[in-house]
Amino acid sequence: xxxxxxxxxxxxxxxxxxxxxxxxxxxxxxxxxxxxxxxxxxxxxxxxxxxxxxxxxxxxxxxxxxxxxxxxxxxxxxxxxxxxxxxxxxxxxxxxxxxxxxxxxxxxxxxxxxxx
Amino acid sequence: xxxxxxxxxxxxxxxxxxxxxxxxxxxxxxxxxxxxxxxxxxxxxxxxxxxxxxxxxxxxxxxxxxxxxxxxxxxxxxxxxxxxxxxxxxxxxxxxxxxxxxxxxxxxxxx
Numbered sequence: 001x002x003x004x005x006x007x008x009x010x011x012x013x014x015x016x017x018x019x020x021x022x023x024x025x026x027x028x029x030x031x032x033x034x035x036x037x038x039x040x041x042x043x044x045x046x047x048x049x050x051x052x053x054x055x056x057x058x059x060x061x062x063x064x065x066x067x068x069x070x071x072x073x074x075x076x077x078x079x080x081x082x083x084x085x086x087x088x089x090x091x092x093x094x095x096x097x098x099x100x101x102x103x104x105x106x107x108x109x110x111x112x113x114x115x116x
Numbered sequence: 117x118x119x120x121x122x123x124x125x126x127x128x129x130x131x132x133x134x135x136x137x138x139x140x141x142x143x144x145x146x147x148x149x150x151x152x153x154x155x156x157x158x159x160x161x162x163x164x165x166x167x168x169x170x171x172x173x174x175x176x177x178x179x180x181x182x183x184x185x186x187x188x189x190x191x192x193x194x195x196x197x198x199x200x201x202x203x204x205x206x207x208x209x210x211x212x213x214x215x216x217x218x219x220x221x222x223x224x225x226x227x
Contacts, residue, residue, distance in 0.1 A: 035216070037162075044119070044221040045154070045162065045205050047214065059215045095161060101209040101216040102152035104164035104173060 002026040002105055004096045009110030016086050016114070022079040022096030022107055030054075030074035033100035036081050038092035039109075046092075049081065050100050064090075086114045120145065120206055120219035127225040133194040136222045138206030139187055144217055146187035150209035153182060153191045156221075157202045165204075166191060193224070201226040 008020040020036070035050035049060045049070040058070050069082040079096055091114045097103035121139040128134040138145065138153075145151055151169045154162040164173055166182035169189060179194045189208070193200055206219040 037218075044203075045156075045207075045218045047207070047216040047218055050215060059213065061214055101150055102164065102167045102207060103154070103162070104167070106161040106163070108161055 002098075004098065004105060004107035006094065006096050006107045006110040009094065009112045011113045011115065012086055013116050014087060014114055017082070017084045018086065018112060020081040020083065020094055020096075020110060020112070022081075024077045024079065024096075024098075027098070029072075029077040032098050034070075034072060034079045035097045035099060035103060036070060036079075037095045037097055037103065037106075038090075038112075039095070040089075040092040043092075048094070051079070052100075083112070086112075088114050090114050120208060120217055122204075122206060122219040122222045124220075125223045125225065127227055128193075128196045129227045130196050130198065132196050133192060134196060134224065135193075136191045136204055136206075136224070138189040138191070138208075138219045140189075140208055140210075140217070141187055143212060144208040144210040145184065145189050145206075147211060148209045149184070151182065151184060151189040152207045153180075154205045154207065155200075155202045156205065162205065196226055198226050200224060 005023045036048040051070045067085045071080045093109040095109045096107040153166040156162040170182040210217045
């Protein structure tokens, strides 16, 4: 069964940092682009970042450029999102998803709350 | 980056058909056949329903179909069922620096 499981969310103060992880199983992780997509409470989906199979290409939504870094470890079948200088507007459920610009499957999501 | 434009809500009665539109530009929807659609029930992760404009993943009902004309893509659900009540999002490849963009979402109510 193809599965994605996120972890690492939680409550963090404005200006703080958090690292999200996504463990992949059931498919050849190293063969796929991977993405992070977020959803603020009561709002729509927002694509955040994606990364090529070998990590050589990375793309970000403008609002997180310079603050977030996407990475992967193909040996560990894992995707990461390092989030620095967090702001209140980064509060959201963060989903890990397989694919560059269409996404299937999705993980269950991990909630990040930025608040003092 | 501007999100793709979807109607905020649509509704229909059981058995009817509805269509949700997704309007972009020639830099995304109109320029490439990489439009996808997602269904999201409350508290759940999104589920891929259509990819590459009109392709259905294995396991998705053939009541769901996709199409595109110019800068507007559409998702049609025929034979509406109560379980179809959910939020629906479109997404597209974009030639901007980001690669992907979502629509704002459409809430489907089955009356």
